[in-house]
Amino acid sequence: MTTIKDIAKTAGVSVTTVSRALNGYSDVNEATRKKIMETARQLNYAPNTIARSLVMKKSKTIGLLVSGFIRESVKDNFMLDVLSGANDYISNTDYDVILFNTNSSKQREKTYQQLCRERQVDGVIIQGIKTDDPYLEEIVNGDTPCVLVDIPKMGTKTGYVMTDNVAGAYDAGKHFIDLGHEKIAMINGHNQAFVSKERLEGFEKALSESGLSLVEVMNGDFTEESGRQCLHDLIQQHPEITAVFCASDLMAIGALTALKELGKTSPDDLSIVGYDDILLARYVTPALTTVSQDIHGLGYEAAKMLVGLLNDEKPDKTIIKHELIIRDSSQRFQ
Amino acid sequence: MTTIKDIAKTAGVSVTTVSRALNGYSDVNEATRKKIMETARQLNYAPNTIARSLVMKKSKTIGLLVSGFIRESVKDNFMLDVLSGANDYISNTDYDVILFNTNSSKQREKTYQQLCRERQVDGVIIQGIKTDDPYLEEIVNGDTPCVLVDIPKMGTKTGYVMTDNVAGAYDAGKHFIDLGHEKIAMINGHNQAFVSKERLEGFEKALSESGLSLVEVMNGDFTEESGRQCLHDLIQQHPEITAVFCASDLMAIGALTALKELGKTSPDDLSIVGYDDILLARYVTPALTTVSQDIHGLGYEAAKMLVGLLNDEKPDKTIIKHELIIRDSSQRFQ
DNA sequence: TTGTATGCGTTATCAA
DNA sequence: TTGATAACGCATACAA
Numbered sequence: 001m002t003t004i005k006d007i008a009k010t011a012g013v014s015v016t017t018v019s020r021a022l023n024g025y026s027d028v029n030e031a032t033r034k035k036i037m038e039t040a041r042q043l044n045y046a047p048n049t050i051a052r053s054l055v056m057k058k059s060k061t062i063g064l065l066v067s068g069f070i071r072e073s074v075k076d077n078f079m080l081d082v083l084s085g086a087n088d089y090i091s092n093t094d095y096d097v098i099l100f101n102t103n104s105s106k107q108r109e110k111t112y113q114q115l116c117r118e119r120q121v122d123g124v125i126i127q128g129i130k131t132d133d134p135y136l137e138e139i140v141n142g143d144t145p146c147v148l149v150d151i152p153k154m155g156t157k158t159g160y161v162m163t164d165n166v167a168g169a170y171d172a173g174k175h176f177i178d179l180g181h182e183k184i185a186m187i188n189g190h191n192q193a194f195v196s197k198e199r200l201e202g203f204e205k206a207l208s209e210s211g212l213s214l215v216e217v218m219n220g221d222f223t224e225e226s227g228r229q230c231l232h233d234l235i236q237q238h239p240e241i242t243a244v245f246c247a248s249d250l251m252a253i254g255a256l257t258a259l260k261e262l263g264k265t266s267p268d269d270l271s272i273v274g275y276d277d278i279l280l281a282r283y284v285t286p287a288l289t290t291v292s293q294d295i296h297g298l299g300y301e302a303a304k305m306l307v308g309l310l311n312d313e314k315p316d317k318t319i320i321k322h323e324l325i326i327r328d329s330s331q332r333f334q
Numbered sequence: 335m336t337t338i339k340d341i342a343k344t345a346g347v348s349v350t351t352v353s354r355a356l357n358g359y360s361d362v363n364e365a366t367r368k369k370i371m372e373t374a375r376q377l378n379y380a381p382n383t384i385a386r387s388l389v390m391k392k393s394k395t396i397g398l399l400v401s402g403f404i405r406e407s408v409k410d411n412f413m414l415d416v417l418s419g420a421n422d423y424i425s426n427t428d429y430d431v432i433l434f435n436t437n438s439s440k441q442r443e444k445t446y447q448q449l450c451r452e453r454q455v456d457g458v459i460i461q462g463i464k465t466d467d468p469y470l471e472e473i474v475n476g477d478t479p480c481v482l483v484d485i486p487k488m489g490t491k492t493g494y495v496m497t498d499n500v501a502g503a504y505d506a507g508k509h510f511i512d513l514g515h516e517k518i519a520m521i522n523g524h525n526q527a528f529v530s531k532e533r534l535e536g537f538e539k540a541l542s543e544s545g546l547s548l549v550e551v552m553n554g555d556f557t558e559e560s561g562r563q564c565l566h567d568l569i570q571q572h573p574e575i576t577a578v579f580c581a582s583d584l585m586a587i588g589a590l591t592a593l594k595e596l597g598k599t600s601p602d603d604l605s606i607v608g609y610d611d612i613l614l615a616r617y618v619t620p621a622l623t624t625v626s627q628d629i630h631g632l633g634y635e636a637a638k639m640l641v642g643l644l645n646d647e648k649p650d651k652t653i654i655k656h657e658l659i660i661r662d663s664s665q666r667f668q
Numbered sequence: 669t670t671g672t673a674t675g676c677g678t679t680a681t682c683a684a
Numbered sequence: 685t686t687g688a689t690a691a692c693g694c695a696t697a698c699a700a
Binding site: 059101 | 335384395447614
């Protein structure tokens with residue numbers, strides 16, 4: 001491992017000069033710079049970012065929380081899409097991404113702030129945690145620049161990125177109403193998720209504007225299996241419903257499965273609208289009508305905002321556009 | 335940012351003692367240790383891994399190459415599944431994962447070795463690069479422990495993890511033969527990919543054992559669109575074929591699309607077998623018969639091997655099991 | 669234009 | 685059981 005010291009020695013100059021030559025300072029003679037560059041190349045020199053970080057107090061790394069980075073969450077592409085979007089932006093900067101796991105029991109006791117400070121990341125993108133996470137406040141009020149995904153909280157160094165869940169769910173509700181449905185239910189996520197409240201709110205708003213109210217709200221946990229369970233319960237308790245709004249595509253797909261198990265089909269027996277527009281949505285049969293979120297864009301914008309924060313811009317909030325994608329799982333009530 | 339120096343000052347001891355107390359050395363008085371621990375807690379101390387790395391010459395980070403981490407590769411879950419698998423293993427160790435981008439033009443000129451040395455990673459997992467990548471040799475022969483995914487090359491510090499592509503493709507060929515097909519074609523990936531050669535080899539072996547030979551081999555580039563293109567060309571040139579083996583599920587899905595565009599259906603007009611068993615495979619219609627690779631396991635085993643290398647184990651090769659998953663896109667020739 | 673000296677936060681060596 | 689002190693590789697204030 002060659003260091004600037006080695007270069008200095010073989011080039012016959014001081015480490016200071018080497019450092020300045022390598023970093024493109026103007027106050028170094030062209031001849032010596034050439035010589036230094038050349039010996040650096042010959043010695044196959046690579047700067048040690050660790051050492052640089054220590055003295056600069058900047059690690060040029062961005063932390064990305066991937067708690068619960070488990071197989072189920074791989075299926076739901078959400079976390080990976082955010083990661084991919086963030087990475088796409090960051091790859092065009094001089095930052096690198098470091099993955100923070102919090103699902104391992106070992107690190108469970110560490111707060112997000114501790115993780116950040118130990119690894120000395122310059123900033124962090126936090127996603128996939130619950131609104132009542134005990135360590136959330138701490139990081140929001142901490143001094144590590146931070147961007148939250150789908151959690152609307154601001155701090156002096158904290159901004160957030162999210163989709164307008166109220167409006168998205170409202171569109172889903174409006175869609176059902178436009179199609180003439182009246183017996184409508186919802187399969188929501190768990191109540192600790194901020195998006196659950198928002199989507200319920202937006203959906204109910206659309207119904208109430210037409211003088212309707214929800215027949216029932218079941219609570220799943222966003223997974224395919226919970227969607228399946230909920231639909232079974234739903235049909236048993238309220239066989240009259242003709243339309244169901246699911247707070248995630250995965251739950252909607254589970255609901256589709258349950259429907260098949262009951263010998264029924266969508267959209268003939270039940271119109272279903274999901275949320276997220278995950279990759280699978282367009283490939284299942286029937287293709288899922290859903291509220292599309294640009295999840296990749298969510299990660300991209302989060303990274304962009306974070307890099308902005310690192311350049312001393314003010315914290316902000318970004319709302320990513322949504323769109324109702326009408327496919328085959330919803331149709332006019334007949 | 336409190337340091338051990340601060341702790342030393344307020345606890346009235348030397349930094350040496352603080353360091354040893356915090357790291358659980360035995361040669362420190364219980365009383366002083368208690369005091370140190372307590373003040374560390376009060377001062378909300380978090381150790382600076384950067385400083386530690388510098389002196390220990392170990393960063394406790396593992397680099398993961400995610401070159402071409404683009405949206406198309408998100409659709410194909412391969413890279414993300416490997417990432418997820420690697421992360422799953424690593425999250426149970428005391429290593430962290432750092433993502434290395436090489437798709438950005440800026441970093442294109444840097445070799446993998448340079449990336450590793452600059453970030454001082456203890457080891458690296460390399461995936462998604464071509465066999466003729468000019469920088470591959472360098473890293474294989476370098477001194478950074480390294481595990482290659484799907485590239486069979488060994489070095490003093492380099493092992494690899496892959497699936498048995500020859501055997502997998504052989505199974506696909508055997509499947510067609512068992513179903514009575516005789517006019518068989520293949521849509522392969524590009525020739526720079528090692529897996530392309532392997533899959534062709536295995537598939538041809540199965541056919542030749544039954545006295546058959548391939549009607550045609552088209553070369554795509556593993557993407558959905560290329561599969562679509564290839565199938566169009568194939569049908570036009572060889573309308574007699576009854577079965578096609580695609581070297582990736584994505585290409586198989588593209589082929590399915592092309593078939594629909596031609597007003598034909600699978601498996602009635604054409605039996606199709608894919609490769610990878612990506613998530614989509616079971617959700618498309620018809621559900622895709624494919625050779626399943628445990629991609630998550632590939633990443634998991636790669637990480638496991640790498641951590642082994644970091645503990646001075648010898649480089650090794652691991653073959654991940656494959657399995658032919660028979661679904662609806664293939665049927666008996668009639 | 670160049671060099672000397674100092675410090676970043678930590679661990680390790682050695683002596684007390 | 686403890687504490688000075690020197691490293692690790694780099695950047696920078698200051699002096700020359």
